[in-house]
Every structure is written in structure tokens, then in C-alpha cells.
Amino acid sequence: MYKQLLKAHLGKIKGQVLIEGVHLCHSWLEHHADPLLAIFNAAVLEHAKSGVCSGTAEHSEYKQAKEKTTESALAMQSSGDEVWQLFNLLDTDQCIVVPDKLFRNLTHVDSPQGVLFLVNTPSCKVPAMIHENxxxxxxxxxxxxxxxxxxxxxxxxxxxxxxxxxxxxxxxxxxxxxxxxxxxxxxxxxxxxxxxxxxxxxxxxxxxxxxxxxxxxxxxxxxxxxxxxxxxxxxxxxxxxxxxxxxxxxxxxxxxxxxxxxxxxxxxxxxxxxxxxxxxx
Amino acid sequence: MYKQLLKAHLGKIKGQVLIEGVHLCHSWLEHHADPLLAIFNAAVLEHAKSGVCSGTAEHSEYKQAKEKTTESALAMQSSGDEVWQLFNLLDTDQCIVVPDKLFRNLTHVDSPQGVLFLVNTPSCKVPAMIHENxxxxxxxxxxxxxxxxxxxxxxxxxxxxxxxxxxxxxxxxxxxxxxxxxxxxxxxxxxxxxxxxxxxxxxxxxxxxxxxxxxxxxxxxxxxxxxxxxxxxxxxxxxxxxxxxxxxxxxxxxxxxxxxxxxxxxxxxxxxxxxxxxxxx
Missing domain, CATH: 3.40.1280.10 (SPOUT methyltransferase, trefoil knot domain)
Incomplete structure (x- = not known):
């Protein structure tokens, strides 16, 4: 599974793409069905949960991965709460939670927020006649x-x-x-x-x-x-x-x-x- | 001198900046006086000269450095002629010609054209009253x-x-x-x-x-x-x-x-x- 995500990260899976960050993932949920998979950074969830959401029910995926957090990931705090909320919006079987180090291999940004969606690239059928702006x-x-x-x-x-x-x-x-x-x-x-x-x-x-x-x-x-x-x-x-x-x-x-x-x-x-x-x- | 250029490249010399590429250097000449120094890539000059400008008088700086060209620099051909023209516009004592490898340490782009100007950053006095757009x-x-x-x-x-x-x-x-x-x-x-x-x-x-x-x-x-x-x-x-x-x-x-x-x-x-x-x- 992780290898497949790495391939998607490199743009090597035709018709699938990784979208990144709270804003884009929320936009996806607004306009499309659920993602194929939601990938979360364990370190970000850990930090957000300890700070804000104690008492909330834990995903099993989260439990498995949270031991592997690293110090560096704690810098991602600012958007952590939003990531946590997104995590709680989704079903457990849609999510995987990965350690910070592995998560960072899947992103293109220096300061990742901690969430990625793997989605099917929407494809549109070209209309027979173009008559709209x-x-x-x-x-x-x-x-x-x-x-x-x-x-x-x-x-x-x-x-x-x-x-x-x-x-x-x-x-x-x-x-x-x-x-x-x-x-x-x-x-x-x-x-x-x-x-x-x-x-x-x-x-x-x-x-x-x-x-x-x-x-x-x-x-x-x-x-x-x-x-x-x-x-x-x-x-x-x-x-x-x-x-x-x-x-x-x-x-x-x-x-x-x-x-x-x-x-x-x-x-x-x-x-x-x-x-x-x-x-x- | 080269160390000073490296400093300027890193933005560490107050009031001086390196500007890069044919278009920006020409713009500088149009709007300002000569640069403090013009830095040329020997490999680019070598290639442009051999292809187009045989018979043109040689700068002494160019003669000194041209042996040190590398293969990789020949990929810069497209803008080489313009770099050569710019080189010929300037006085010898304004120019230094450096080997490709050293030149590349001074640029921020992957495919440098082969010319840099070291210039004083223009400074403007803030007007007492702002009354123009x-x-x-x-x-x-x-x-x-x-x-x-x-x-x-x-x-x-x-x-x-x-x-x-x-x-x-x-x-x-x-x-x-x-x-x-x-x-x-x-x-x-x-x-x-x-x-x-x-x-x-x-x-x-x-x-x-x-x-x-x-x-x-x-x-x-x-x-x-x-x-x-x-x-x-x-x-x-x-x-x-x-x-x-x-x-x-x-x-x-x-x-x-x-x-x-x-x-x-x-x-x-x-x-x-x-x-x-x-x-x-």
C-alpha cells in the first residue's frame, strides 16, 4: 500500500493523484465523494489530540501508529486541529495513519499540514459542441x-x-x-x-x-x-x-x-x- | 573577488545584488549606468564565439578562462549569442569570465544563460508627500x-x-x-x-x-x-x-x-x- 502511495506521489499512477492539505481535502469532500484513501501524519494527530481533543474516541489506525512520532513534526501544530477534525469526519477504513518520516516522503511541501487524500482524477467528457464560456x-x-x-x-x-x-x-x-x-x-x-x-x-x-x-x-x-x-x-x-x-x-x-x-x-x-x-x- | 561574488549571490552584501540573464542585464543597461562588474560563463562565450563570431576581437579575460569550459555548459547554447553580444558591449575591465563550474555556484537557476551583473541596488528617497499613483x-x-x-x-x-x-x-x-x-x-x-x-x-x-x-x-x-x-x-x-x-x-x-x-x-x-x-x- 505504501509503495502504491509513493507511486501516486511521483505521479506514476494514471488516473490517481494525491491532494494535500486541509483546504484542498475539504474542497474535495465538498465537491466529490469520499477519497479512495486518506493518509494522516501520526505526529500531527498525536499533537492535536493531546492538546485539544482528549476524550474523543480513537481510530484503531491512529493507535497503531502513534508511537512512531518524531519531534520535528510537532512544528506542524498550527493546522493540527483542523487535521484532527478532518480525521474524525472520515470512517476508520478510509484512513491510514503513518509515522512522520514516511508521511514526509509522500508530500511535496516543506511544512506539510499532515493530511493527504488519494483520489481518482476527475475526468470530464469533452462536449460535442462548445457553447459556454x-x-x-x-x-x-x-x-x-x-x-x-x-x-x-x-x-x-x-x-x-x-x-x-x-x-x-x-x-x-x-x-x-x-x-x-x-x-x-x-x-x-x-x-x-x-x-x-x-x-x-x-x-x-x-x-x-x-x-x-x-x-x-x-x-x-x-x-x-x-x-x-x-x-x-x-x-x-x-x-x-x-x-x-x-x-x-x-x-x-x-x-x-x-x-x-x-x-x-x-x-x-x-x-x-x-x-x-x-x-x- | 570570487568570494565577494559568492557573498553577493547569497544576498549578504548590503546594497549590492547579482542580476541574472540577458533580459535583466539589458534592462539594467537601458535604465542605469554600467554594472559594477559583469560576470560571464567561459563555456557559453566559447561556444557562442566558435559558432557565430569567429574573427571578432577577443577580450583578454576571455582568453584566460576559455580552456576551462565543460561539456555540460554547451547545453546553454540558445541564448549564447545574446550573451556574446552583451560581452562585446562592455569594456574589458568591467568583465570577468569564469569557468562553468564556478559560474554555476553564483546562479539561482538550473539553466543559467551565462551572464550576471553585480550592481548597486538602486535606492530611492521616500517623497515627503505621496501624491502619485x-x-x-x-x-x-x-x-x-x-x-x-x-x-x-x-x-x-x-x-x-x-x-x-x-x-x-x-x-x-x-x-x-x-x-x-x-x-x-x-x-x-x-x-x-x-x-x-x-x-x-x-x-x-x-x-x-x-x-x-x-x-x-x-x-x-x-x-x-x-x-x-x-x-x-x-x-x-x-x-x-x-x-x-x-x-x-x-x-x-x-x-x-x-x-x-x-x-x-x-x-x-x-x-x-x-x-x-x-x-x-
């Missing part, structure tokens, strides 16, 4: 940018995000952390042929670009529904894809820097779109 | 967010950024990379007492907040000049500071996620401000 990401490389864009899309009410082949994996731990739970309220489609998808789009495709053909975002009456096409951090949207976009827009900026960060640019266009939808009807 | 950052932690906000401020035409005590250092290598040269066209003031500064502000202070007192960004007529006050990633603007702001605004979002990334939120408010300045006069 969506984001298309062309070869985006940086996990922080990808996560930020997922977060901004959810915040702006755009529920569908399509990632091209060559994009960073949407379910990698860094993207998950950066998106702060947005994954669980979005439909995320990976490894997509964006060019083929544009042919199946019944709404305008708006590409962000710094080309001569682009018009100012603020002088564009944005359609109620559209696809936002955003590109690679250095190269932007691939020219072949760009030529298939219905419109090209740019964000009017000074020439003090070459461009905006793509995650920021996405936030600006998605929220200008939201502003126009909410306030310019 | 500015950004105040309260205890911002993440270097990526800080860099992104500097980049967005420059792109939006906001020239002054004040960082509180407890903020990430604006001149750390990660912030420099993330800001993509914005540092060199901004006035950056670090270790500031923002509360004291608000007393010396003759323009409205707009804080982003999710409090009951906040009003919708899109229903707010933004003043021509104002200070944007943005806060800590998890905690937002400190309550004591927030109470001193003239206005509190929020970005109208769905409840699918708790909040926006602070770098994205800054981009959205700075560009909504720019939109109103440019298009709502």
Missing part, C-alpha cells in the same frame, strides 16, 4: 501560472478549462496548490487538440496577442459567451492557432515592461469579461 | 507574487511601489526573475512603515478587502491618482492598516473559490484603474 491554454509551462488561471477562471464563473498537449499537468501538486481548490469546481480537459476544438466552437474565440491585428480589450464589446485562448509564457499563442481565433485582443499597457505575466493577463481579461457581463447589459 | 504591499510573502505585482505596476504605469517591513525582499533573485525587468523602471521603497506613510498621502488610499465595508470595484469611480494597498497572501491587509484606508474595494467574484491570488487581484485593480483613467474621462 471557457479558457483554452496553449502549451502553458509554469505550474504556478496554470494553477492561478484555474483559480481565476472559477472566481470569474468560467467553468471549463481546456489544456493543450504540451501544457503542464493540471493535476500536478504545484498546480493543485496554486489553484487553491478551483480544480474541484471546474471541468478540466487535458491533452486537447485546441485547433480541432475551435472547429467545434459555436461561440467567438478571443485570443490574447500582441500582434497588429489585436484590438484593445477596453474597446472591445465582449460577447456574453466566448472562449479565451491564452498562450505559452514566452511565445504566446501558436500562430496556427491564433489565425483560427475570431478576435485578437491586447491589454493596453505601458512600454516599461515587454508584457504581463500570463496568469495576470488571464485574470484581467476574465474579469473585464465578467465586468461587462454584470454591468454592461 | 502607488502600490503599498503589506507583508507580502511570496517572491513570485511580489515580482508579478512589480511587473503589473510598471505595465499599468504606476511608478512607485512601497513594501512594508516583513515583505519578501524586492531584490531577491526570485522576485527579480518574476518581475522581468520591471525593477529598473520603478521606484521601489523597502522596509517601509505603511501606517506612517498613509499619514503623508495626499491622495485616496484604496485597499482591497473582503470585508463588509468594501464596495464593488466596478461600482467605484476610481480617483485619477490613488494608492493601492494590497495585503498578505493568507491574511490580507492588517486590520490596523485597513482602518486607515480611504476606501475598501472588492473584486466581484463567484463563491467557487475563496479568493483570488493577490498577484492577479493586483493586476485586476491596477488595470481597472488604468481603464477608467484612459477610457472614462
Amino acid at each position: 471557457a479558457v483554452f491554454l496553449d502549451r502553458l509551462q509554469d505550474p504556478g501560472n496554470a494553477g492561478t488561471i484555474l483559480r481565476s477562471a472559477a472566481a470569474a464563473g468560467v467553468r471549463h478549462v481546456y489544456l493543450s498537449k504540451g501544457c503542464v499537468s493540471a493535476w500536478s501538486s504545484k498546480v493543485l496548490r496554486s489553484a487553491q481548490g478551483a480544480h474541484f469546481s471546474l471541468n478540466i480537459y487535458e491533452q486537447q487538440d485546441l485547433s480541432g476544438l475551435i472547429n467545434r466552437t459555436s461561440i467567438p474565440v478571443m485570443a490574447t496577442a500582441l500582434s497588429d491585428k489585436a484590438q484593445s480589450l477596453y474597446e472591445t464589446r465582449l460577447p456574453e459567451q466566448c472562449v479565451w485562448l491564452m498562450g505559452h509564457e514566452g511565445q504566446g499563442v501558436h500562430p496556427a492557432l491564433l489565425s483560427k481565433a475570431t478576435h485578437q485582443v491586447f491589454i493596453p499597457q505601458t512600454d516599461l515592461v515587454e508584457s504581463l505575466n500570463v496568469g495576470v493577463a488571464a485574470g484581467i481579461v476574465l474579469f473585464e469579461h465578467r465586468r461587462q457581463r454584470l454591468y454592461c447589459v | 502607488a502600490v503599498f504591499l503589506d507583508r507580502l510573502q511570496d517572491p513570485g507574487n511580489a515580482g508579478t505585482i512589480l511587473r503589473s505596476a510598471a505595465a499599468a504605469g504606476v511608478r512607485h511601489v512601497y513594501l512594508s517591513k516583513g515583505c519578501v525582499s524586492a531584490w531577491s533573485s526570485k522576485v527579480l526573475r518574476s518581475a522581468q525587468g520591471a525593477h529598473f523602471s520603478l521606484n521601489i521603497y523597502e522596509q517601509q512603515d505603511l501606517s506612517g506613510l498613509i499619514n503623508r498621502t495626499s491622495i485616496p488610499v484604496m485597499a482591497t478587502a473582503l470585508s463588509d465595508k468594501a464596495q464593488s470595484l466596478y461600482e467605484t469611480r476610481l480617483p485619477e491618482q490613488c494608492v493601492w494597498l494590497m495585503g498578505h497572501e493568507g491574511q490580507g491587509v492588517h486590520p490596523a492598516l485597513l482602518s486607515k484606508a480611504t476606501h475598501q474595494v472588492f473584486i466581484p467574484q463567484t463563491d467557487l473559490v475563496e479568493s483570488l491570488n493577490v498577484g492577479v487581484a493586483a493586476g485586476i485593480v491596477l488595470f481597472e484603474h488604468r481603464r477608467q483613467r484612459l477610457y472614462c474621462v
